Amino acid sequence: MARMTQEEHYMREAIRLAKKASALKEVPIGCVIVHDGKIIGRGYNRRIIDKNVLAHAEIAAMRKACRVLGDWRLEGCTMYVTLEPCPMCAGAIVQARIPKVVIGCMNPKAGCAGSVLDMFHEDGFNHQVETEVGLMGDVCSQMLKDFFKELREEGKRKKKEEKAREAGGSEESGAGVSGHHDPDDSVHKSENGN
Ligand SMILES: [Zn+2]
Numbered sequence: 001m002a003r004m005t006q007e008e009h010y011m012r013e014a015i016r017l018a019k020k021a022s023a024l025k026e027v028p029i030g031c032v033i034v035h036d037g038k039i040i041g042r043g044y045n046r047r048i049i050d051k052n053v054l055a056h057a058e059i060a061a062m063r064k065a066c067r068v069l070g071d072w073r074l075e076g077c078t079m080y081v082t083l084e085p086c087p088m089c090a091g092a093i094v095q096a097r098i099p100k101v102v103i104g105c106m107n108p109k110a111g112c113a114g115s116v117l118d119m120f121h122e123d124g125f126n127h128q129v130e131t132e133v134g135l136m137g138d139v140c141s142q143m144l145k146d147f148f149k150e151l152r153e154e155g156k157r158k159k160k161e162e163k164a165r166e167a168g169g170s171e172e173s174g175a176g177v178s179g180h181h182d183p184d185d186s187v188h189k190s191e192n193g194n
Contacts, residue, residue: 010034010080011104011136015143017044017057018082022147024049031057031081033065033074033098040077041065057081058089062096074098082140084111084133090119093129100130104140 010032017030021044033041043060047053058081065074074096082104085093090112093101101120103113112119113131120129 006037007080007102007135010039010078011082011102011140013039013042014057014080014082014104015136015139017042018140018143021045021057022143025151028143028147029057029081029083031061031079033061033077033079035065035069035074035077040068054088056086056089058085059092062092062098066096072096078102080104080135083107083144084113084115086110087112087117087119090117094119094125094127097127098129100132102132102135104135105137105144106133 014030014032017032018028019030021030022028024046026045026048029045031041031043032039041061041064043057043062043064045057046055046060049055058079061079062074065077066072069077072095075098077096077098078100079093079098080102084103084105084107085101086107087110101113106113106115108115110116113129113133114120119125120131122128
């Protein structure tokens, strides 16, 4: 039970990092790497803000952990990540020989710890990764759902604003040409909408 609490502590830190990503309007994914009970690497998704396809949470955390250990191998480390790793990160995890990855929730569209592929239990590779799935999984998946819901709503808001602007524009240009009734309609619609 005490170990469980410790694991939750690490995953909670990964979730905290994921929220830093969502504050930047990045998909909320966070990651920590633990060695000898200490967090030696932290990362969160910064793909858009860094304009870099490599700027995934796991890669950032691995980069820092390698610096701390002074080694490209991350043996004896455990990774805690809020979302199942993609092919790039799963590949790097295998390369780094990380023995264990704890995953919050699965990613059916891109995950490579069992969803699309299972790169962590591939006999052909010289390293297998122990996985544990579902630690604080509800929190991790709800965080993603909330993010995408907010993104969709923002998209709708923007579309609505654009439409309102366009309607306003056509009203100006059309006013002197003909007395046609579209602008009035759109005014009524937006009044009802408010
Ligand atoms: Zn990735």
